[in-house]
């Protein structure tokens with residue numbers, strides 16, 4: 001379906017991309033809707049798996065995406081039925097990490113033998129030890145994939161690694177906001193350059209979603225993991241925005257200590273980081289009063305991605321015997337804060 005554009009959208013439509021590429025998106029939250037609206041606005045057919053009131057709003061009015069420069073309204077084919085949406089060439093997984101195990105089996109009708117599955121999910125991915133020679137090759141990461149259920153659900157050759165440099169927030173059913181510049185980095189799990197990688201990166205870039213291919217996807221992945229680890233859990237404990245986390249004299253020293261520990265961990269896993277902590281801190285502070293996705297979840301009483309952006313890193317640290325004392329304390333405090341928030345919410349719910 002084509003995108004319709006509201007009066008406030010003054011940007012020229014992006015060039016139409018590979019019309020033959022069937023793109024599916026599973027999960028119609030902040031990232032899923034931002035992606036769907038951006039691609040649909042460029043004329044790309046998008047097949048979106050959504051549910052509940054959100055699905056009804058999207059079917060009725062499409063998706064409203066507020067960007068820095070304009071607001072676009074895009075129609076997309078949306079359904080709660082993976083059968084109805086059918087087999088896709090590329091399927092983006094856009095849920096929280098802890099929802100993947102519940103979601104993946106239900107997506108079987110959208111995944112054929114040639115479908116390329118691209119998880120747009122923060123944290124240590126369940127596929128981390130697949131595709132490369134490593135002491136821990138083939139191993140499941142218990143924190144994000146208990147019992148290796150995700151590893152068994154999908155051949156790792158069908159997965160394309162991804163790192164999401166996008167900020168997005170849900171405004172309501174069918175409405176999202178994404179004001180910062182977007183970047184997606186994609187890469188094969190075995191670090192090879194493949195035609196499918198080039199084709200998908202080119203297609204997304206043509207649709208106004210700048211996408212790079214990486215010959216070593218774990219390098220940008222570590223950059224993002226370090227950014228998340230330094231900001232997300234502490235944002236929940238403190239309630240701070242990115243600007244405050246990376247500039248307030250009471251928070252920034254803690255952030256710096258987490259950065260040092262996380263960089264040591266990434267080095268133990270052979271990451272070649274293009275990561276200068278001071279530049280990173282300045283850039284993060286410049287992102288302004290943006291709430292991390294984990295703080296958004298906490299404020300809304302939703303489960304936190306602490307397994308993917310906390311426990312999994314402590315698991316990797318244990319495997320290579322890397323000490324992370326400050327990180328361990330911050331993760332423990334965040335778990336405590338999360339449990340306390342949930343208990344208070346439950347009590348308030350009971351009182352109403």
Ligand SMILES: NC(=O)C1=CN([C@@H]2O[C@H](COP(=O)(O)OP(=O)(O)OC[C@H]3O[C@@H](n4cnc5c(N)ncnc54)[C@H](OP(=O)(O)O)[C@@H]3O)[C@@H](O)[C@H]2O)C=CC1
Pocket residue numbers: 026027028029030031032049050051052054094095096097099102103120121122123164165166167168169170292293305
């Ligand atoms: N938001 C951001 O700024 C950024 C987010 N990320 C990462 O991207 C990933 C997605 O985050 P985000 O978009 O913010 O998350 P959201 O919570 O906004 O969206 C997740 C969506 O998945 C849906 N969902 C979950 N399980 C199912 C299911 N079984 N069937 C159908 N739909 C399902 C949810 O539905 P429902 O609404 O009904 O619960 C929700 O719409 C996360 O890993 C996050 O950390 C990365 C960079 C930035």
Ligand SMILES: CC(C)(CO)C(=O)C(=O)O
Pocket residue numbers: 122166167227228229231232291292293294
């Ligand atoms: C914006 C950023 C980088 C903060 O860590 C993020 O990925 C998130 O909010 O989850």
